[in-house]
Amino acid sequence: MKSALICLMLLAAGAVFGSNTQAAPTFPQKEITIIVPYSAGGESDMTARKIAEIAGKLQLFSQPVIVVNMPSANTRDALRHVAGSKPDGHTLLLHHTAFLGAHALGTVPYSYKDFAMIGQSLITPNCLIARADAPWKNGTELLAAAAQSDKPIVVGASSIGGYAHILFEFYMNATKSNGKFKTIFFGSTTESATALQGGKIDIRIQPTGGAMNAVKAGDSKILTLLTEKGMPQFPGVETLGSLGITNIPMQRQGLWAPKDTPPAVLDQLGAALEKIVNSQEFQEFAASKAMIAEFIPRDQWIKYYQADEKIYDQIAADIKKAAKK
CATH class of the missing domain: 3.40.190.150 (Bordetella uptake gene, domain 1)
Incomplete structure (x- = not known):
């Protein structure tokens, strides 16, 4: 009798409190x-x-x-x-x-x-890329040319405040080349790539994946990897790290x-x-x-x-x- 009474009490408790104790829904419920x-x-x-x-x-x-x-x-x-x-x-x-x-x-x-x-x-590492016929072999030559030029070297970026924009500002600060470059903004990386090949800009900031394709196509070359370390896909290419630049965003x-x-x-x-x-x-x-x-x-x-x-x-x-x- 006593055990039966205890069972009834437990069932009653479940009826009272069970509705408020629901298992968390499994995830996901939809796509x-x-x-x-x-x-x-x-x-x-x-x-x-x-x-x-x-x-x-x-x-x-x-x-x-x-x-x-x-x-x-x-x-x-x-x-x-x-x-x-x-x-x-x-x-x-x-x-x-x-x-x-x-x-x-x-x-x-x-x-x-x-x-x-x-x-x-x-x-996604980025790099500085130029046309294949550009006069600079690497970023060091680019900086030397910029320092001696009477007019700024024109660089393309996709948007104001975008990663490429901020990264190039970091690059100019780190290399003490402020005022030696002029940045032009485009709506997309495709537009800036077209502008580079059309001669409207001199260099552009490019994710390394797209740069790799452009180099394979034979119309571009990478001047500098905007990284501390080199990459196996680009043997021998100059890096910011090789210039003593660290803490690169x-x-x-x-x-x-x-x-x-x-x-x-x-x-x-x-x-x-x-x-x-x-x-x-x-x-x-x-x-x-x-x-x-x-x-x-x-x-x-x-x-x-x-x-x-x-x-x-x-x-x-x-x-x-x-x-x-």
Whole structure:
């Protein structure tokens, strides 16, 4: 009798409290969408699609992963869309350190702090590239020519406040060549590449993947890798490190979620991204594009952004100050 009474009491307690104790819903509940703030066919787009492809092959989620491009308004539309999405992990952003320069210069109203980090997928090195018939063999000769020239050497970048813009400002500061170059901005890397071959600009900042293709085509040459160390894809090419320049802000790309996404969901997404990045297929993909596949979890990745943010903010302040003169 006593045991039966205890069972009845437990059942009653379950009836009272059970409705308030629900298991957390499994993730994902629907397809996961990766938003890319750039056009289809670019390196960000190709990376997002490779992530989605490998996620499917490895069966990391019970739902498919799709990619949507939102290249309008200098990334603002994509950032606005993801920032305003429900923080449940089903809408993600693939982006990189363009966050820092655009926000520092006020061209984009969103900071990386407005999103939840998931993790780094890769690093995209950049370089200075010129036409194959340019008179300089490397960056050292370029700087020497710039110092002696009566008119500035014209360099192309994709957008004001973009990574290429900030990186070249860093380059001029580090090489003490301010005033020896004039920067012209284009709407895309394709436009600046066309301008280079058309003779409208002298050099341009280019991700190493695109530069590798241009060099293979025979119409361009790399003057300097804007990195501390050399790369196996470009043996013998000068680096900023060889010039004694360190602490170079790198273009770090990865996945982000809307702010306030539950940590458990971020952990699940981060674990999946780590498996993707460490897969042989992704490593080979990155190497073929002259990129560096390296997963960094969000608690460590943020430290790189915080360090680079100080560099970007100082460069942006210098740009604003010079513009007022």
